Amino acid sequence: xxxxxxxxxxxxxxxxxxxxxxxxxxxxxxxxxxxxxxxxxxxxxxxxxxxxxxxxxxxxxxxxxxxxxxxxxxxxxxxxxxxxxxxxxxxxxxxxxxxxxxxxxxxxxxxxxxxxxxxxxxxxxxxxxxxxxxxxxxxxxxxxxxxxxxxxxxxxxxxxxxxxxxxxxxxxxxxxxxxx
Numbered sequence: 169x170x171x172x173x174x175x176x177x178x179x180x181x182x183x184x185x186x187x188x189x190x191x192x193x194x195x196x197x198x199x200x201x202x203x204x205x206x207x208x209x210x211x212x213x214x215x216x217x218x219x220x221x222x223x224x225x226x227x228x229x230x231x232x233x234x235x236x237x238x239x240x241x242x243x244x245x246x247x248x249x250x251x252x253x254x255x256x257x258x259x260x261x262x263x264x265x266x267x268x269x270x271x272x273x274x275x276x277x278x279x280x281x282x283x284x285x286x287x288x289x290x291x292x293x294x295x296x297x298x299x300x301x302x303x304x305x306x307x308x309x310x311x312x313x314x315x316x317x318x319x320x321x322x323x324x325x326x327x328x329x330x331x332x333x334x335x336x337x338x339x340x341x342x343x344x345x346x347x348x
Contacts, residue, residue: 199332206248213338215242215282215292217256224327225263225273234258234277236334247269247346249284256282256336262297274299279336286345294336298326 214315216239223234262276276297282290305342 201266205346207244207249208341208343209244209249209290209338211338211341213242213244215250216240217279217334217336219328219330219332222327223275225265225275228258228260228263228275230263232260234260235248236279238282249344249346250282250290251285254283256292268309272299275326275328276326279334284344288342288344290342291339292336293339294334296328296334298328
C-alpha cells in the first residue's frame, strides 16, 4: 500500500469520525429533551402540607411569611409534579391575643404557593384558623353574680403546632416539566 493510498484512507476515516461526532452532538440534546415531558397540574389538585414551626398570636404578626412542607408526593397521571418535602409559603392573616371579658385568641394562616419539581411556582389556596376557648359567657356571669373582677378573665390561647396539617388545593392550572 502506497503512502498516497494510506493518506486518502486516513482522510476518509477522519471525516467519518468527525461526521459521527457532529451527528451525536446534534442528536443528544433531542434525546435529552424527549426524556422530559410536560404535565399540567389541574385546578383543585390536593396538596397536603405540614407547618414547620409552631405559631401563636404572641409569636406571629399579620402579614408575616410562614413556611410549610409538602407532606407527600403530588402526582398527576402517575408523574410526581410536586415532591414531598418541597417548601410552600403562606401568610399569617389573623393574629389576635386572648383579651379581657373572656375574648379568645385566634391565629390564621393562608397558604400562597409551592414549588413544583421543575422549579415552577404553583399557586395554592387553603386556610387554617385556630381559636382558643371563649370565656365571654362565664366572664359576664361572674361579673353579674359576684363582682367586676369577672371582666378581667381572659379567653383561651390559640396555637398552630409544628407538624399540624393544612390541606391546600391548586388554584390555577400550571404546566410543569417532569422526568420520565
